[in-house]
Structures are given as C-alpha cells and as structure tokens.
Amino acid sequence: MSVTREDILKALSRVVDPGSGKDLVAADMVRAPSFEAGQARFILEVDPARGREMGPVLQAAEAAVGALPGVEKVQGVLTAHGPAAPAARAPAPPAGAAPSLKIGRHPQPQASKKIAGVDKILAVGSGKGGVGKSTVSVNLAVALAQAGKRVGLLDADIHGPSQARMLGLSERPRSDGDTIIPLKAHGLTAMSIGLMLPEDEAVIWRGPMLMGALQQMMNQVRWGELDVLVVDLPPGTGDVALSLCQKAEVTGAIVVSTPQDVALLDAKKAVAMFRKLETPVLGLVENMSVFVCPHCGQPSHIFGHDGAKAEAKRLGLPFLGEIPLHLDIRVSGDAGAPIVAAAPDAPQSQAFRDLAARLIESGKA
C-alpha cells in the first residue's frame, strides 16, 4: 500500500508543538516527508535551544506516522537551525516576497577576492558528472556543522543544481531588494541557484552570464559569519570552476571520483585545472568505493577499488578517504536529509565525518 507525502503531513498535523501551541505542519517544522519501500521518513526542524524538549514530540510524531496503514517503519529526524547569522537577524522582508534580483546578469567589477564574513572556502569538484560530488559536498558540510563549525553550502552546479532536493528545501529564498537571504537546513546556511529559477527551466547561460550568476551567489547572498563555505561545483573543468578560483580566495579544492579508470582520467583533468589556477588541491575522495550488500553484508568492489588512492599517490596528493556505495546514502539524499544528518552514527556516515575531522585538523576547515 502506498503512502503519500500528504498522508504523512496529515498525520503530523495531528501532533502539537508545545512551544508554539500549533500543530507541527502549521508551525512550519516539517521538512522532506517521503515514503519508500514501507519506510516513511520526515525531518522536524527545530530551534537548537529546544532540542531536549523535542524528544517526546518526535516520538509522538513517529507514532502518528507509524499508525498510517502501509507504514512498516518510520524514521523521523530532528535537525536544528544553525546559530542565526547576524545578517539573518536584520528586519525580515514581507513573507513570501520574491527576490527582485535579476539572476544571471553580467559580472561586475569586484574589489576583493574575499566573501564578506566567510573565513574559508572549500570547492568540491569532479572530472565527470554523476560521481557523487553533490552527495559528498552536502554530507561534508553537515559533518563540519556537527563538529561545531558555522557552515554555508553554495550549490554552484548551475547546470544541474541538486542541493535543494538533498537538503529538503523548496521555498524560494527571499530578498530585501539588494541581497538574497539564504535558507537554513540541517544546521547549514544554504543557497542554490536552482532555488532562484522557475522549476524545469533549462539554464543555457553562457560564460559571462554564468560568471555573473556565481558572483551574485558569492557577494549578494547574506551569508553572515561563516567558518567555512562549501561550494558544490558543476562537473568538469568549465567556466564556473574557473571563475570561482579566479574571483574568490579558495582555501582548497577536493576532487571526487569513483574508482573506475575513466572517472579517474577525468579527475586528473580536474586536478590539473585547479593546479593551473593555483588553487591548492587538498586531495582526492573515492566515492562508491565498496558496495556492502544490505542482505548478506558481503562487500563487493563494483567499480574497482583503490583507483583513487593509487591516482592520488601518482599525483602527489593526499587521499582523503573512501565513501561506500550504500542504498541509505542515496535514499537519504533523495529524501532531503543527507545521511550524516539522518543517521550520524551509521557506519556509512563515518567516512564523511572522518573527512570533516581531517580537514579541521589540517586547518583547512
């Protein structure tokens, strides 16, 4: 029996948030309700100060959703808004006001390579598409936030922005006329160009327009005070990566690859590009490294193994770790709660947490 998003919302609208006295849906706390293979999932976004008292509310919410016919398992996750950035405390524009900014204009002369308030910038790139660059970006960002950093995530994958879906965000960011107010999810301050465009619109901007859009995302978004801004780049070696590295002071780039030779060949090109732009390459991450069968636990190296490790060695770069190919990573991402937020203690989250710890230890994040 299939359960719809509306069914889950209806069940959650029967649970009251004691803080506001409203039901969870009316209090705008529910994010990313989804149902797949008997399992219902949802996120409750709460004020961090109220985290402790929300335990029983989460239990009541899970019970309400669990009582729906067809639901065999329920996973509810509490996530907190990060500490409010000073900019976010500025007077709020009228609810629902659409940004009046014209996204995609030509770049303007820029005085500084710094983004106001942002200490470090980490660029996440890949030689080719579909290797999991966005998955690594978002989980790394959440892991850094869980480690106590103030983290922003900029989805600069202008041709295929996917961070809004991965973060469970759908509302359009608001604007006060001059600046764009980013969104908050899973403790991150987030912005995606995908949120500024009408859905399904093909983006066919060329070089200068892309650079203008990227510049707006860097300089017109009220990022507030951030320790680190993670930038999810488009795949390949195109204009956006070029523009970011030339226009902003990027602390370092992380290149994501799967273990196959073809992917590694492209990863090598990405490394060469960053080196040419004099952006420090912090290392390679091997994604979809090993598949652990959810039924028998047997590990299989579907795409080969250790390819990225060997390539990193050949290129004289650090190998930053391997991420397993795991169904939960895909399902959580698609459901709007990255695995590190949905199941921080799961073994498949550990690889992302190790990556974050390593970057913090080396002073890069």
Ligand SMILES: Nc1ncnc2c1ncn2[C@@H]1O[C@H](COP(=O)(O)OP(=O)(O)OP(=O)(O)O)[C@@H](O)[C@H]1O
């Ligand atoms: N380690 C993993 N285990 C399971 N699924 C994964 C893993 N990494 C990525 N995926 C899934 O693979 C698909 C592609 O991942 P993702 O969007 O992160 O790739 P990308 O390199 O950013 O792609 P694009 O080129 O479109 O920007 C997504 O459905 C994602 O959930």
